[in-house]
Amino acid sequence: MGIFGDKPEKCEDVQPESSPTHLDSIERLNITHCEIDRKQPATLSVTVLVGLKNGLTASGIEVGFFINDLLLGTAVSNEWGQVKFSAPWTQEGSYQLHAQVKGILFRASVQLDYVSPVQEFGRYTVYDNGTVLDKKTGLMWMRYHLQKMDWHTACQQKGNGFAGYTDWRIPTIEELITLVDMGQIALKINPQAFPNFPNGYWWSGTPVWGFFKVTHAKCLVFVNDCRKQDMEVTWEAYVRLVRKEK
Numbered sequence: 090m091g092i093f094g095d096k097p098e099k100c101e102d103v104q105p106e107s108s109p110t111h112l113d114s115i116e117r118l119n120i121t122h123c124e125i126d127r128k129q130p131a132t133l134s135v136t137v138l139v140g141l142k143n144g145l146t147a148s149g150i151e152v153g154f155f156i157n158d159l160l161l162g163t164a165v166s167n168e169w170g171q172v173k174f175s176a177p178w179t180q181e182g183s184y185q186l187h188a189q190v191k192g193i194l195f196r197a198s199v200q201l202d203y204v205s206p207v208q209e210f211g212r213y214t215v216y217d218n219g220t221v222l223d224k225k226t227g228l229m230w231m232r233y234h235l236q237k238m239d240w241h242t243a244c245q246q247k248g249n250g251f252a253g254y255t256d257w258r259i260p261t262i263e264e265l266i267t268l269v270d271m272g273q274i275a276l277k278i279n280p281q282a283f284p285n286f287p288n289g290y291w292w293s294g295t296p297v298w299g300f301f302k303v304t305h306a307k308c309l310v311f312v313n314d315c316r317k318q319d320m321e322v323t324w325e326a327y328v329r330l331v332r333k334e335k
Contacts, residue, residue, distance in 0.1 A: 115147055116140040118188055118197040125178055131207075133161075133178035137188045137197065139170035156184050213282035218252040221282050222334055226267050229334045231257070232283060234291075240306045240322035243292045248330050257330040262293035262307035262317065264331055269315050277315040283329075288312050290326035 122136035135154060139147040147170040154161045154174045164174040172188070187198035208215040214222040221230045235246060248257025269277050278286050290308050297305035297319050305319040308326055320326065 115150065115190060115195060116142045118152070118190065118195050120186075120188060120197045120199050123186065123199055123201065131178055132175050133186075134175045135173075135186065135188065137166075137172040137174070139166050139172065139190075141170055150190060153189050155187050155189065158185075210279060210281040213279060215282055216252075220252050220254075223267065226264070227334050228260075228264060228267065229254075229332050230268070230283075231330045233285070234287075235328040235330070237289075237325040237327055238292075239325055240292055240303075240320075243326070243328045244294055246328060246330055248332075251330075254332055256332045258332065259292060259294035259328060260331040262295040262309075265291065265293045265309055265329075266317070268329075269309070271315075277311065286311070287327065290318075290320060290324070292326045292328050296322075 117140035119138045119140065120135060121138050122134065124134055126132045126134065137152055139150055139152070141147050147166055148168045150166040150170075150172070151163050152166065152172045152174075153163045154176070156178075161176045162174065164172050166172045174188075183200070183202045185198060186201050187196055189196045212223060212225045214224060215232065216222070219232050221232045222228075223230065231248070231251065235243075238246075243259050246257070246259060248254065251257060268279075268283070270279050271277055273280070280286065288311055290310050293307045293309070295307040296303040297307065299305065303322060306322050308318055308320045310316050310318050
């Protein structure tokens with residue numbers, strides 16, 4: 090699903106009433122790409138193709154980009170008649186985006202509906218791609234947990250490219266402890282940032298060595314309160330993967 094809905098509406102081509110002679114190679118404009126990168130700060134990216142007559146190039150053509158007739162900026166076409174433009178965009182609502190060749194009436198438009206992918210719950214920024222950024226620690230967490238598994242299996246979890254990231258891992262015990270919120274009445278974790286959080290044992294990647302091999306690992310136990318405990322690696326516990334936001 091695109092950032093502007095299932096599909097952006099078809100771009101509308103508007104022919105000029107008259108073309109200046111130095112721009113007479115231009116036939117039409119098309120918005121060929123339109124999206125918002127959801128990473129913060131959110132960025133609107135637009136690509137326009139300058140249609141040509143007789144196979145001529147249209148490099149060096151200046152195109153203005155507008156939201157609801159407010160100029161965001163301009164960009165110049167390359168040797169293939171392609172214009173790429175980007176600008177910060179974080180405002181929610183429904184907007185008309187259009188590109189226009191400066192000084193003439195060539196214009197392409199598309200309706201976009203943008204809902205911010207961000208929710209703020211105290212120190213946590215929640216994105217609609219299923220991730221949560223802790224602004225205090227710089228750690229990004231999966232918002233929802235994995236199923237119960239033994240410790241060695243947990244340590245092998247890499248997230249399978251979840252939300253476009255490839256550096257997911259099991260947290261250390263120190264990182265896991267940063268999620269504890271003793272101000273909560275029931276489970277000691279922020280319920281808005283991390284909904285449907287179950288009671289039970291939660292693995293960290295911190296091992297406990299015994300007789301030259303790992304026999305136990307550090308975990309947190311959430312049952313009305315929260316405590317740290319060593320647990321045998323063959324037992325099963327919940328897992329929430331983490332990564333360090335650059």
